[in-house]
Amino acid sequence: MSARGTEVASTSGRGAPQPRRLCRWSPPEGGAWRQAAPHWQQQQQSQRRAQRARLQAAPSPPFFERQELGGAGATLDAGAGGAAAAGGAPATERVGVLLLNLGGPDSLDDVQPFLYNLFADPDIIRLPPAVQFLQPVIAQAISTLRAPKSREGYEAIGGGSPLRRITEEQADALRDSLQRQGIDARCYVAMRYWFPFTEEAIAAVKRDGITQLVVLPLYPQFSVSTSGSSLRLLERLLKEDPVLARVKHVVIPSWYARPGYVRAMADLIQAEVARPEVFPEQSAAEIFFSAHGVPVSYIEEGDPYKEEMEECVALVMAELRRRGVANHHTLAYQSRVGPVEWLKPYTDDSIRELAKGGVRSLLAVPISFVSEHIETLEEIDCEYRELAEESGIEHWGRVPALNTNPTFIDDLADAVMEALPYVGSLARSSGSVGSLNSSDSLVPLGEVDALLETYDRDRKVLPPPFLVWKWGWTRSAETWNGRIAMLALVCILLLEATTGRGVVMSLLEVHGLVK
Numbered sequence: 001m002s003a004r005g006t007e008v009a010s011t012s013g014r015g016a017p018q019p020r021r022l023c024r025w026s027p028p029e030g031g032a033w034r035q036a037a038p039h040w041q042q043q044q045q046s047q048r049r050a051q052r053a054r055l056q057a058a059p060s061p062p063f064f065e066r067q068e069l070g071g072a073g074a075t076l077d078a079g080a081g082g083a084a085a086a087g088g089a090p091a092t093e094r095v096g097v098l099l100l101n102l103g104g105p106d107s108l109d110d111v112q113p114f115l116y117n118l119f120a121d122p123d124i125i126r127l128p129p130a131v132q133f134l135q136p137v138i139a140q141a142i143s144t145l146r147a148p149k150s151r152e153g154y155e156a157i158g159g160g161s162p163l164r165r166i167t168e169e170q171a172d173a174l175r176d177s178l179q180r181q182g183i184d185a186r187c188y189v190a191m192r193y194w195f196p197f198t199e200e201a202i203a204a205v206k207r208d209g210i211t212q213l214v215v216l217p218l219y220p221q222f223s224v225s226t227s228g229s230s231l232r233l234l235e236r237l238l239k240e241d242p243v244l245a246r247v248k249h250v251v252i253p254s255w256y257a258r259p260g261y262v263r264a265m266a267d268l269i270q271a272e273v274a275r276p277e278v279f280p281e282q283s284a285a286e287i288f289f290s291a292h293g294v295p296v297s298y299i300e301e302g303d304p305y306k307e308e309m310e311e312c313v314a315l316v317m318a319e320l321r322r323r324g325v326a327n328h329h330t331l332a333y334q335s336r337v338g339p340v341e342w343l344k345p346y347t348d349d350s351i352r353e354l355a356k357g358g359v360r361s362l363l364a365v366p367i368s369f370v371s372e373h374i375e376t377l378e379e380i381d382c383e384y385r386e387l388a389e390e391s392g393i394e395h396w397g398r399v400p401a402l403n404t405n406p407t408f409i410d411d412l413a414d415a416v417m418e419a420l421p422y423v424g425s426l427a428r429s430s431g432s433v434g435s436l437n438s439s440d441s442l443v444p445l446g447e448v449d450a451l452l453e454t455y456d457r458d459r460k461v462l463p464p465p466f467l468v469w470k471w472g473w474t475r476s477a478e479t480w481n482g483r484i485a486m487l488a489l490v491c492i493l494l495l496e497a498t499t500g501r502g503v504v505m506s507l508l509e510v511h512g513l514v515k
């Protein structure tokens with residue numbers, strides 16, 4: 001982060017500190033939705049750090065040699081390296097790549113149920129154990145309250161999220177890139193909160209008889225709230241089904257340090273900053289990395305997201321410096337939600353502070369996500385751009401998301417090929433996960449169980465997915481779920497109002513919904 005970047009954490013800019021659309025719930029100063037980590041949590045945190053250090057120190061399996069993979073067609077000859085690393089895997093394997101992503105509403109009607117799924121995830125709204133049973137009720141209430149504003153955002157970008165289309169295009173491009181390198185793999189899209197759900201993708205993996213599965217979250221940096229949440233769901237699905245339980249897999253948990261990804265990001269930034277019609281004076285443009293935020297409590301509990309993000313930005317900037325692009329840069333965090341403290345500096349505060357400090361040219365770089373989505377197309381392109389202009393920024397540019405950028409896709413294909421020899425071999429080989437190359441990522445290559453044990457050990461209980469999956473998200477199910485949840489909410493509020501304070505009441509008070 002630049003020196004300037006570290007100075008913009010102040011929340012005292014002109015006007016309200018929160019972005020105007022996403023953050024209607026402004027966090028109270030030092031907001032305490034979740035208390036600072038108590039002693040036992042700090043202990044757990046240091047245990048987790050020690051465990052991570054042990055994992056990264058674990059001896060790496062031998063490096064994969066590409067020429068040992070043979071054959072096109074629906075099967076992969078695991079070859080000497082692959083078979084050895086896989087601990088005696090059969091000679092022919094069916095390879096699958098499971099791309100994990102968040103998902104987004106396809107239409108305006110999908111917005112509320114999509115938000116429900118998101119807020120029902122205990123990795124997104126983390127309640128104290130005693131009140132976790134309230135999660136569906138709270139999810140219903142928050143999704144209902146947020147839906148109208150959220151719908152406006154999706155309406156502004158064409159009536160739905162482009163995430164499914166782009167992720168499917170990425171899957172096709174990845175399949176083609178692997179094919180060019182002699183690997184015949186099927187690529188599946190597994191969304192966490194909307195169609196095609198992870199359950200559908202996993203059903204297809206089973207149907208296609210995949211024997212070796214490379215799990216690739218489409219998040220460059222690991223966070224418990226994104227990759228961690230998807231892995232937790234995956235863990236349950238793999239365990240539940242005896243056929244799937246036999247599918248050997250490996251997870252590439254984060255890949256922000258891969259050379260192809262870093263190069264592709266640097267290419268996009270270099271091209272954008274060199275557009276004279278946008279930036280008449282190229283060297284004056286501030287390269288402004290805007291990452292999706294997470295609550296600070298996640299980081300305090302061991303989420304490597306912030307560390308990985310900072311390292312990622314440093315790597316991209318180092319690549320740009322090598323190319324002679326010497327512009328100043330800043331890293332800030334956007335899209336905060338709810339009444340807790342999120343990673344700082346906040347993007348809106350940073351924009352104001354930079355403008356106040358005399359910056360007149362700003363190049364926004366979305367860094368935590370590889371597809372265009374509501375937070376690039378609406379939040380950055382509309383809200384932050386408007387804020388920047390109001391604050392005195394005269395020249396504004398935005399780097400496009402990677403989408404199907406060939407350098408990026410080929411690098412993902414390389415990551416898959418490098419991971420293949422470790423499919424099914426990691427947990428058994430060292431009694432723990434190994435590290436393909438610890439300098440590539442703070443989170444070592446691993447298997448779902450082992451990664452969750454390290455990064456998400458305390459939250460093993462998932463909300464019942466039947467609301468959207470087993471019973472299907474039908475109109476009547478939605479209506480009845482809503483009615484039941486609202487009735488429960490009213491009962492709880494009445495109970496709390498007569499007996500004193502409680503979690504729901506406190507939450508609603510903080511949101512200003514009740515006095």
Ligand SMILES: C=CC1=C(C)c2cc3[nH]c(cc4nc(cc5[nH]c(cc1n2)c(C)c5CCC(=O)O)C(CCC(=O)O)=C4C)c(C)c3C=C
Nearest residue numbers: 103104105124150161163223225226292294337368373374
């Ligand atoms: C690295 C990326 C992301 C992190 C980390 C992340 C954490 C996180 N998100 C929310 C709440 C919301 N996220 C929403 C949409 C959304 N989030 C991401 C990525 C990350 N989220 C993406 C790509 C999208 C957009 C999907 C699309 O439809 O295009 C939303 C809904 C949008 C809205 O209402 O504004 C919410 C809400 C939390 C609370 C959180 C960490 C705890």
Ligand SMILES: [Fe+2]
Nearest residue numbers: 102292293335
């Ligand atoms: Fe999000």
